[in-house]
Each structure stands twice: as structure tokens, then as C-alpha cells.
Amino acid sequence: MTLRQVYAALYRTYGPQHWWPGETPFEVMVGAVLTQNTAWSNVEKAIVNLKTHDALDPAVITHTPARTLAAWLKPSGYFNIKARRLKNFCAWYLAAGGLAALQRLDTATLRRELLRVNGVGPETADDILLYAFQRPVFVIDAYTRRLFSRLQLIDGEESYEVLRHYCEKGLGRATGKVALFNEYHALIVAHAKSVCRKTPLCAACCLRRRCPLGHEILR
DNA sequence: ACCCAGGGTCATA
DNA sequence: TATGACCATGGG
DSSP, X not given: OOHHHHHHHHHHHHOOOOOOOOSSHHHHHXXXXXXXXXXXXXXXXXXXXXXXXXXXXXXXXXXSOHHHHHHHHGGGSOHHHHHHHHHHHXXXXXXXXXXXXXXXXXHHHHHHHHHTSTTOOHHHHHHIIIIITOOOOOOOOHHHHHHHHHTTSSOSOSOHHHHHHHHHHHTOSOTTHHHHHHHHHHHHHHHIIIIISSSTTHHHHTTSSSOTTSOOOOO
């Protein structure tokens, strides 16, 4: 089984996912920070709160007291830490000169800069690169490790960077890499949600010849 | 009542 | 470099 075959099976099963949910690049970036180890349904509530207070804006977030911001972020969990991380990110964003200035940076530079922000790790940075800046970066998350590991494509203990390069090389020379990587990550999450997460069978589901829940993908 | 979620940082050894 | 503690809400 190849990375392309896994993709084809996922796409056949779940169809296009239309990621990232978010109306602007900045909203995508905020969502990427807020969704760290957190269910998206909780993040949505926090983003609604920000919009309600006209606070989905880097300058507003910067000038909002941490305690106020944390109160708006409460539904997304880790609200004190995330308030600080959002402020760190917005300070970086404004200091860099905003969206237009950031868009002019090449991908490697932009990635390094994102990783300088305290609160932005490799996955959050890659979410932002792919879904806010349309850069051809493959996002590695816990689901990706689990899935590819269970399919015996990888060991599962490789470093983030090793896995990212493996996936990017493995999907090689495609024109449309951005669209492919976009859909691939979203499909893995869709698969995790619909099959693997809500049942004790999740650990084996993807590898069974016939899924006990009736799913027929990834054989 | 327990488990998990679209991670990351920091202290310790 | 590698492991563990910590952050915290909400749904299954």
C-alpha cells in the first residue's frame, strides 16, 4: 500500500473536506493555535466569542487584557495558556508587518519564523503554512502517525521532520501539491472522527479486512 | 466515572 | 535527547 493508494481510499470514502474551516487567513491561524489537543467543536465556540467581541484581529487581541481574552477562549480549554499563545502569535504577526509581508517570505523562512513563536510547534506551524498560506507542506499529527503506523508504512516513532519529509517525498512531484496535502490531512481527520475515535475497536479498525462497523476503506 | 481531543512548553535526569 | 507533568473544556 502506498501513500497515494491510502489517499485514494480515503477520498473515495469521505469525499472532499473543504478545509480549513475559517473565512480568512488570520482566522485559520487563530484556529490552528486554539485547536491544539482540543476538539474542533470547542474551538468553534471560542472563535464565535472572539467574533462577537470584534476580537478576531491581531491588534485587538494584543490590546485585550489576558484575563478578558482567556474568558472568551474558555470553551476551547487551556484558556490561560492559549490566551498567552494567541498574544505571542499576534505580536509576532504584527511585528512581521502583517499578512502581506508574511506572504512574501519563502516557505522555509516563514516556517522558521513561525516556530520562533512560543506556543507554535511544528504541527501548528504546518497547519498555518498549508491552510493559511497555501504552502506545500504535509501536516503530521497524532492521527497521521497512528494511521500510517497501523498500515505499516512507518514505524510510528520517527521524528516529526522525518515523517514530514517522508510524506512530502512519497507524494512526490505532483502539480497540485497544496490541494493534495490540504485534502490528505483533512481526510485523515475525517477518518479518525468517523471510524476510529468513538469506539473501543478503533485501534484495529483500519487494519481489519472488514471493519466491524461496516467501513470498507483501507484494505 | 473515564477517555479523548486537529499540541506545546518546561523542568528534570 | 528523552521522558513526565502540566495545561482544562466538552462530548461520547
